[in-house]
Amino acid sequence: MKLNVNGVEHALESGALTPLLHVLREELGVTSPKAGCQSGGCGACTVLVDGEPRRSCLTPLGAVDGAEVTTIEGIGDAHDLHPVQEAFHTLHAAQCGFCTPGMIVATVALLKRLPQPGRREIERALSGHICRCTGYVKIVEAVEAAAGGSR
Ligand code: FES
Ligand code: FES
Numbered sequence: 001m002k003l004n005v006n007g008v009e010h011a012l013e014s015g016a017l018t019p020l021l022h023v024l025r026e027e028l029g030v031t032s033p034k035a036g037c038q039s040g041g042c043g044a045c046t047v048l049v050d051g052e053p054r055r056s057c058l059t060p061l062g063a064v065d066g067a068e069v070t071t072i073e074g075i076g077d078a079h080d081l082h083p084v085q086e087a088f089h090t091l092h093a094a095q096c097g098f099c100t101p102g103m104i105v106a107t108v109a110l111l112k113r114l115p116q117p118g119r120r121e122i123e124r125a126l127s128g129h130i131c132r133c134t135g136y137v138k139i140v141e142a143v144e145a146a147a148g149g150s151r
Pocket of ligand 1: 034035036037038039040041042043044045046055056057058
């Protein structure tokens with residue numbers, strides 16, 4: 001099996017039924033996708049597969065053989081923040097940060113598809129992402145700010 005992860009090609013040893021989450025974390029050492037519920041309900045493991053948000057805990061490696069996978073490591077880093085990361089940081093949309101990588105990759109995909117989303121579209125795009133800390137208001141405001149529509 002092969003994957004392109006954040007622009008780097010990898011030939012993998014994991015079996016076809018291994019969850020993508022485990023391949024990323026255990027075989028490749030890409031640790032931003034978090035192992036939360038591991039049953040599709042929390043969004044903490046979300047990554048982009050060919051640009052679309054996917055629950056990596058529910059995605060067997062064999063189903064994405066040859067795909068391009070993007071995690072937050074491929075979106076920006078502390079020295080070169082993506083505008084969505086910048087907005088989350090500036091507007092205090094993260095506390096413990098466990099949900100944040102999944103929230104941000106889902107937001108990046110949303111803004112690519114819909115550059116000026118309304119509040120309803122933002123809430124729909126992030127509806128499967130559980131945050132135990134923030135109360136969601138600051139997260140939605142950060143997405144609005146990243147879209148250039150800070151209100
Ligand atoms: S860990 Fe995948 S949805 Fe919760
Ligand atoms: S910031 Fe802690 S779970 Fe969201």
